[in-house]
Amino acid sequence: MKKVLSTLALCAAMTIGASAGYPSKTIKLIVPSKAGGSTDTTARLFIDTAKKYWKGADFIVVNKPGAGGLIGFAYEQRQKPDGYTFGLMFTPQFVAHIVSKKAKYTLDDFNIIGNIAQDPGIVVVNASSEVKTLDDLVKLAKAKKITAAVNGIGSDDFLAAKQFEAQTGVSFNLLPTKGSTEQKTAILGNHVEVAFMNLSQMLANHKAGKVRIIAILDKKRADVAPDIPTSVEQKYNVLMTATRGMLVRKEVKKEIADKISDLYMKVVKDPGFQEKAKKSFIFLDPRPGAEYKSYLEGLQADTQKVFDKTPW
Amino acid sequence: MLQRKYIEIAIGLFFVLLAVLLYGSADTVNQAVSKASTDSTSTYVNTLAIVLGIAASIELTMSILSSPTVIEFSKNPLKFTSLIFLLIAYVWGMEYIGFVLATLIFLPATMKMMGYESLIKSLIISAGITLFVYMLFQVGFEILLPEPTLFEGFLS
């Protein structure tokens, strides 16, 4: 028995140690959200393309949904650091959980491989609304109490709404919803005056003329919707972008992590991947590890400021 | 052979207690959202608590007034408790020895416990079911079934 175990141990040690043979078994890609969502689609498209570059490698998506990604993020941190587990993460929730002390992980627990996609925040109203610009919105909010739908407390929408309130001095009647579908219905059905959401969620409805996106909370206009002015253009320095990146555990050997980074770069530059992403309203924004890491650190500091003022 | 009356009284007391604990448990102040939001949440929770309190009190009174009868949980207590034990052992074991091995032990053991005669046949059926689930879930739907973790301790 002992002999068997030690042989087993040896074999395993060899597979872990020998990065030359990597990858030699199934790679898990952890998705911290449900099957069928946008993050899940990103993962599946990524794998589809990755197989092209790592011939013979086998991938499997493991969905770990729940608690605004927290369950999945925590799970990613608990995996064996052998390079056979990649994790997806999304911001600002990834850092917001650290700030609100719900998370047991920190940024330093991970080796950030890079950002894949981004989704700028937007301010959106029903097409029939008299609000056409952010100025109009401020005017209306000062005249009467208006309801703003945000996707749950602590989400990017919530943080954006809080930033907007802080800068303009208005105060919204915040309506937290469960998921963007509720926000969509609330705006389309005129149940609320305004919603803070993400571009991908409302782009089609905006183009169909059912709703009006009055601002993109970004410095530059979006390629997919050049008609929508940014918040900065309208003299409001309210910025919010959701990003979606990939990571592995910090303890993963450098040679292996380099291989993964290399794969990541190849995939995000692949024309086929880019085309499918574009159709799925996944706005690619490749940012390699170091650059993305410093973005995350900055985001964490900013989120901390909001949290200190109004904890959730 | 349990007395229904006393179990019902215990359950009734439990629900009354639950109602008491629940009442007021959602009364919070939170600056991140409007007062109407937190107020309505506590109204909702308190309503549940009150209705539960009333219903549980009625139930409690009725069970105190009821005449004692005997409650029978199973006609075959041995098999019944064995299955509970096997289920727990199966799930507990799966976390250590993985889905395949745990299932290959659980299935014949349960079939034997339930009175299945032929050992060979039960092993064949077990292997068939295990293979089917594995192929459908892990291969077909790419759902990662629990893997063995027991031997990892020796490895790293």
Next chain:
Amino acid sequence: MILLDALQAVMTVDALFAIFVGTVSGIIIGGMPGLTATMAVALLIPITFSFTPLIGLSIMGGVYAGAMYGGSIPAILLSTPGTPAAAATAIEGYPLTQQGKGGLALKVSVVASFVGGTFSVFVLLAIAPILADFALKFGPAEYFLLALMGLTGVVSVATGGLAKGIISGLIGLIIALIGTDPMTGMTRYDFGMVELYEGVSFMPALIGMFSITQMLALTSEKSISNSDVDLKSIKRDKMPKGIWPFIAFGTGVGTVVGIIPGEGATIAAFLSYNVAKAKSKLKHLFGKGNPEGIAAAEAGNNACVGGSLVPLLTLGVPGNTVSAALMGGLMIQGLIPGPELFTKHAVITYGFILSLFIANIVFLVIGLFFAPYFAKIAKIPTSILVAAISVFAIIGSYSINNSMFDVWLMLLFAFSGFFLDKLGFSLSAIILGMILGPIAENGFTQAMTISAGDSSIFFASTIAKILWAITIILLIQPLFTHYKDRRQRAKAMRAE
């Protein structure tokens, strides 16, 4: 004209084959607890990219329609709902199987599913844009009232007396509180467990209380049914007389509920079931195997398929998780939900809708053909059945979230559910509370937030008034029955 083009596009060998494969896989997926149509569609998205749009969508549509029906098969035969939507079906279906009438129950279920599914697709085809406007009229206040209406079902599913029924429903509502407070985002009643932050997952609870409790009960039986299950007599079984009005009720309720985003097939099934019970002349048979309940519930949940596609296709608002995944499938083909689908991409869109009709026919034929053979499960010795179903129940609970925690939760629900059931509490009422709790709370608190604490919002709209009226009618009926029962019991006691 467009319809003819679309029909032509669907009536090709490739497309028909795609629909067939999709529907058959769907039935298997629906029949296997833990596998969901959502998962299947997610898996299909990258694969179908290389197909033509219509083929890709036909497979996905087939999976959706097939899975909705498939859930009812194990619900009826083994009290193991393959999908949450089949829970109401299990309440009436399993007792029928125990009586050796599983074949009949399956037959009623497949016919009702077919009628519900087909009608709702017809509605989708004919008047989708008008209905989409109706769907948007539902605000938080209306959602709350709809949940309240559903909760009247607690009174009608309760079997062990009114107080116990209400307590059971409340247990469900209280369990639904666990997790994250939707208003403040704070976690509550979570016992410090991260796994509970998102709340108690529904499927493990359902499998535990419906399936494993029955396996525990079967430990003292030789097979599920003691009466003969004979192939010939099942094949000869006619649809029960007077079943059609119940299929019609279910179809109507399901179509309407399906259109409202955020509601779903499970609620539609329970609501239809509830309406059927209020309307039935055979009330005393409910809970003991009444085909009318199956007819209403199955017509109800399948009618959601077409209904849920209304807001998806016209507005890009997915009503449930499957249609959210389907939206991904549409978009990757360059089909962006909205008015363009019905103009620029009309052939594909109408082709997709037509493919759903065919999917319904496929499962009708398969279901009718296999029903007598499936019904034989009732005669399999419990020594094999209990072992095998336990494995399926456990792996099914695990697969929903890839979580062992959920499996433990499932066992907890199974053991405590068995105990509560023996004491006369209603597991169906607990399930109903768990389904409706989040919708009730969310609707109530959101409405109150919008109105800044003014409760007149619950009476403001026309829809709200109608919902109140229906709720009151649904409530009076069973309360009256409970009262009559008690009077009769009291009379009988005095006579003794």
